[in-house]
Amino acid sequence: MNTLTKPETARLLDRLFTAADREEADPAPWPLDIPYAEATARQRADALAGEYMPISRAGGRLLYALARNGRPETIVEFGTSYAISTLHLAAAVADNGTGHVWTTELSDVKVKAARANLEQAGLAEHVTILPGDAFETLAEVPGPIGLLLLDGWKELCLPVLRLLEDRLAPGALVVADDITFASMADYLAYVRDPAHGYVSVAFPVEDGMEISCRP
Template sequence: MTALGGRVAALLRRLEDDAGRRDPAVMERAYAAAAGRPAPPGPREAAELCADAALPVHPGVGRFLYQLVRTVRPALVVEFGTSFGISTIYLAAALRDNGTGRVVGSELHPGKAARAAAHLAEAGLADLVEIRVGDAAEELADLPEPVGVLLLDGWKELYLPVLRVLEPALRPGACVVSDNLPMLPPEFLEHVRGDGYVSQPLELGEGIEFSVRAG
């Protein structure tokens, strides 16, 4: 049985079901609170407004991440936007089935990072994951080895700045999965669809951009 069976599968179902019940109401309150502000919230304000929202990847995207990591067999997976750790479970489960590799995740909100750590411990995957709390552009600037798979699933306006920080660490052929395609800034898509990557949209969940680092 793979790591997506048994207690990991049961935990994923529970977390995804909980998010489906809770997130719509949480996000409705967050949008209402943001509408009353004189300017759109920045990343830290948005993180606080959405502190109780799991905002998970679609299960289809999660399975794709698992398949991708099993296939690529990366030594290091990096995640921008860990939230409650649902996507992290898919990534770490694949690494455990590979028998090698680690995940370095980043999460701006300390409470979400604590929840993610608890969920990873419940899944039996905590030993494969390091969650760095704070600004991803700072926290992910120092990595132990080249990155084989990168998941971007945080504040969309930060995708390009975070990617630029990580590009020197991306090994040739590294895979970049950028979630929530309809929300991605045009300048980010222009970057990954230009020189330096081979990139295309995939119809998974709300849509993802799948990019492979050239070289």
């Protein structure tokens, strides 16, 4: 048995994924008077504080497998939301018996919810949540980073990668979710260009994941 299959973890993840599925089937209207594309990251974070916006179930299992195989000492996540992806990463760290997850979140509501979910799963000790602007909070994260998950605002994934690139370990994996979104085009062009030093492949889970290795 691994931590993902323990009853308390499995029940929690099932509850979170089920709530996210209901939300996706009946999405709430955009609540602000300005277009989504014109809203700042803070405005979007506050407006969508009740939205789960998770990785897929298959994507979560993929993250767990990658973290178990690589046994990274430092995992960094851009955008925890309600901690669905973070729970998978923390479960891998717990089962590896080594490592730590550092994750970011701009919404105060989601920071509180993520902490509660990690506590409920008994995985909080394996995770540090960094509240606030990721471009400021990620300055605290030590290298070398063995696994980086990019699942925050899509237009910021490339800037966050560039911010952390000099802290990536040799052979580090960089995983980006939702690569079918048009706003990921610049990111994909960057990691798929051999001049930037990555070996990159798209993985066919829901909305797509890009897995890039920095040899």
